[in-house]
Amino acid sequence: MxxxxxxxxxxxxxxxxxxxxxxxxxxxxxxxxxxxxxxxxxxxxxxxxxxxxxxxxxxxxxxxxxxxxxxxxxxxRTVSDIIQEQVFRPLGFSESNWYAHKHEKHADVILRHEEDGNWKTSESTEGDKMNMYVSARELAYWGYLHLKQGKVDGKQVVSKEIIKLATSLQSPLTLHEDLPQNGFLWFVKDLPAKQSEIGAEVPKGSYQILGYTGVTLLVIPQENLVAVRMFNSFGSPEGYDYLSDVRSFGDTVMNCLQRISIDV
Known part of the structure; x- marks a missing residue:
């Protein structure tokens, strides 16, 4: 397989x-x-x-x-080698990669305090550490690749079957129904789940993936839509409700769509 x-x-x-x-x-x-x-x-x-x-x-x-x-x-081969060859280069990505050393074009990560021990970068560029960078534009294009089931500009960049597996429910049947549901690392919207990281207003069949600094990529096939939000802050400040916040992103997107429909 x-x-x-x-x-x-x-x-x-x-x-x-x-x-x-x-x-x-x-x-x-x-x-x-x-x-x-x-x-x-x-x-x-x-x-x-x-x-x-x-x-x-x-x-x-x-x-x-x-x-x-x-x-x-x-x-x-490493994860980064495979993605570079099979996805980044075919799509012409130039703003996404793994870095060994900080570059002036990389936004600083805002930490809860100056020496937050939970944030650890590495010189590894194998795709296994917290040192990947991406632009909003290319993150959205990554979502678009999945929305189009791996086919962009008439070319099947990634197998349609792999995209379908990655973005459909793969969580074990033994998992409680209220826990978050995943495909291949993607969060997926399938059955109602109280602890889902995807907003209640987002329709079934949608999927979402998150980054260490609060970056969120949401794909809503029913609306033929990809939405991205970019953060560069690591860790949750006191009183911050992470689950409520990440859900609100998708719900806000859906509310905007409803307003557009009404206005039109």
């Missing part, structure tokens, strides 16, 4: 990373990593289990790290 490098997203993670500790990673699948339901966390260099795989939802970097390791081990 996926160019023959992996057989199934329900494969065990240990099938590809047998060096991992079996008592911790046992029963964890690629699906669990892709949907943030793996139940693992990491403190310093120690990985530990918070809950059984598929039983809850939490975003933890340890899951992303495992995914990037699997990609590198099965393809002998």
């Amino acid at each position: 996926y160019y023959g490098y992996k057989e199934s997203i329900d494969d065990s993670v240990m099938k590809y990373l047998p060096e991992l500790k079996e008592t911790i990673w046992e029963a964890t699948t690629i699906r669990h990593l892709l949907t943030h339901t793996h139940g693992l966390n990491q403190k310093e260099e120690v990985v530990f289990r918070e809950y059984p795989p598929g039983q809850n939802w939490t975003y933890r970097q340890v899951g992303i790290d495992a995914l990037t390791q699997i990609v590198k081990k099965t393809t002998s």
